[in-house]
Amino acid sequence: MASRTEVLLWTDTPAAYIDAVKAAGLDDRVAIETLPRKERPSADQLAKTEVLMAVAVPPGLLPAMPKLRWAQAMTAGVEGWLALPDLPPTLALTCARGTHRESMPENILGALLYVAKPYAAAVENQKRGQWVHTVAQPLTGKTLGILGLGEIGQEVARLASAFGMKVIGTKRRPGPIAHVDEVLPPEGAPEILARSDFVLLLLPATHETDNFIDARRLALMKPAAWLLNFGRGHLIRDEDLVAAVKAGKVAGAVLDVFRQEPLPPDHPFWKTEGIIVLPHIGGPHPQRDRIVARLFADNLGRFLRNEPLRELVDRSAGY
Numbered sequence: 336m337a338s339r340t341e342v343l344l345w346t347d348t349p350a351a352y353i354d355a356v357k358a359a360g361l362d363d364r365v366a367i368e369t370l371p372r373k374e375r376p377s378a379d380q381l382a383k384t385e386v387l388m389a390v391a392v393p394p395g396l397l398p399a400m401p402k403l404r405w406a407q408a409m410t411a412g413v414e415g416w417l418a419l420p421d422l423p424p425t426l427a428l429t430c431a432r433g434t435h436r437e438s439m440p441e442n443i444l445g446a447l448l449y450v451a452k453p454y455a456a457a458v459e460n461q462k463r464g465q466w467v468h469t470v471a472q473p474l475t476g477k478t479l480g481i482l483g484l485g486e487i488g489q490e491v492a493r494l495a496s497a498f499g500m501k502v503i504g505t506k507r508r509p510g511p512i513a514h515v516d517e518v519l520p521p522e523g524a525p526e527i528l529a530r531s532d533f534v535l536l537l538l539p540a541t542h543e544t545d546n547f548i549d550a551r552r553l554a555l556m557k558p559a560a561w562l563l564n565f566g567r568g569h570l571i572r573d574e575d576l577v578a579a580v581k582a583g584k585v586a587g588a589v590l591d592v593f594r595q596e597p598l599p600p601d602h603p604f605w606k607t608e609g610i611i612v613l614p615h616i617g618g619p620h621p622q623r624d625r626i627v628a629r630l631f632a633d634n635l636g637r638f639l640r641n642e643p644l645r646e647l648v649d650r651s652a653g654y
Contacts, residue, residue, distance in 0.1 A: 339366040340639060341402070343380055345389035346409065347372050348624050350635070352388065355628035359636055364615055376400075376489060386638065388631055397423055405638055407631055411435060411618075412567065413648050416542040432646040434485045434627050435507070439488040443565055446589040447495070447533060450561050475499030480531030482524055482547075483538040483566060484512060491535065494574045503527055507652070528555040533563060540567035541653035550575040556585050565582040565617040568593040573604065580609040591617040 344364045350370040356362050365386075370376060372390065381590050388407040397403065398421050401568045405427040408416055413430045416422060449455065453469040460467045479495050481488040481504035489512055492502040496514040503517040505524055512518050519526060524547075528534060534556060538544045548562065549572040556562070562585060564571060573594065579585050587609030593602075596615055604610050620626060634644050648654065 340385050341365075341383045342367045342386040342448055343376065343384040344369045345372065345376070345387065345392075346370075350632055351624035351628040355625070355632035356635060357522070359632040359634055361632065361639065365635070365641055374635060379629065386635065390420070394419055394421055397421060397426065405429070405634075405644065407431075407634060408648075409627055410492065412540060413654065414567075417482060417648070417650060417653060420634060427644060428648040428650075429644050429646045430648050431627050431630060432654075434623070434630060435618040435620075438490050438623075439487050439565060439617045440494055442591075442617045443487075443491050443535060443563065444494050446565075446591075446611075446613075447479070449588060450533075450587065451477075454524040473499075477501070477532040477546050477591075478503060478530055479533045479535060480527040481515075481535045481537060482527060483536065484515065484518060485537060488535070488537045489513070489515070491537075503530065504539070525552070525555050528552055529557075531560060532557065533561050536562070536564040536566040536570050537601070538566045538570055539652075539654035540569045543653075545569050546572040548572065548576065553579040553585060558583060559586050561586050563590075564588065565591045568596070573602075577603045577607050577610070580607055586646055 344367060346352070353367060354364065356367065368380060370380070376384070383402060384400055385402050387400070387403055388404050388409060390409045391569050397419065403426060408428065408430045411430055411432045411434065413428065416428060451472045451474055453471055455468070456469060475498060478501045481491060481502065484492070484504040488504060492512065492514040493625040495502055502515045504515060505519050505521050505527060506512070508523060509518045534549065540549065547570045553575060562576070576588060580587055589611045590604065591613040592615060598604060598612060604612050630645065637644050
């Protein structure tokens with residue numbers, strides 16, 4: 336009998352992944368061990384593991400796994416993995432890119448509706464028993480600029496187009512995209528900022544995107560435009576955004592991701608009028624483990640058949 340591939344699921348919620356492996360008919364070809372996140376792999380697990388699935392790993396761990404050939408990150412962002420000083424150069428690293436597609440686009444659309452429609456103000460007026468007539472702003476005819484037209488951005492474009500919005504954006508390799516009126520290369524970001532009524536950030540965290548939205552780029556935006564960040568907290572220079580909102584250079588911002596999470600209670604985002612703080616609700620889904628598990632099981636089958644893996648991380652690009 337052929338030996339089974341040793342798989343280590345380093346997660347507190349392994350059940351969905353075990354079920355997905357069984358449903359894919361792979362359970363007789365692998366030996367699965369599970370490990371809670373608070374525990375460290377044993378010497379035996381380090382010595383024999385060939386496939387690792389984890390949210391993140393500490394420095395020093397991967398070089399101690401001589402048989403490890405593939406690691407599956409449980410998140411779309413892999414900046415923590417790529418920042419490891421000892422990430423083995425030959426290790427295949429895949430991420431969970433695309434697994435937010437069932438939740439994040441809806442939450443982004445909710446943010447657009449929140450800032451355009453006066454529901455929040457109506458709720459506050461109701462608490463005071465006040466009838467205050469307000470006029471909802473239409474999304475129809477407005478321009479949504481998406482910096483980072485990946486899978487999430489493309490699904491947002493589909494939903495936004497149904498509301499009659501014009502969608503423009505940037506993509507590393509530009510080309511025609513359904514429901515997107517114009518696709519520009521990353522160098523076209525200043526034009527997107529200048530033309531958009533809403534700017535949606537979906538860029539990855541890389542050296543090039545750190546502090547991408549600063550005072551200079553905020554000055555390119557329309558004074559009535561809103562900034563929405565559902566990408567990475569490092570995309571924004573915090574103090575520049577606070578200053579721009581207070582000065583009326585932009586209308587406001589909806590932020591779902593931050594440099595430090597939870598956001599410290601003394602951070603100025605909390606008390607800056609026009610900045611809406613969301614507690615990182617964009618990507619989570621009630622069945623997220625099942626969604627990621629489908630990707631993992633598909634990739635595990637590919638790995639066992641020696642086929643190309645899905646969502647392989649491009650280390651030179653940073654995602």
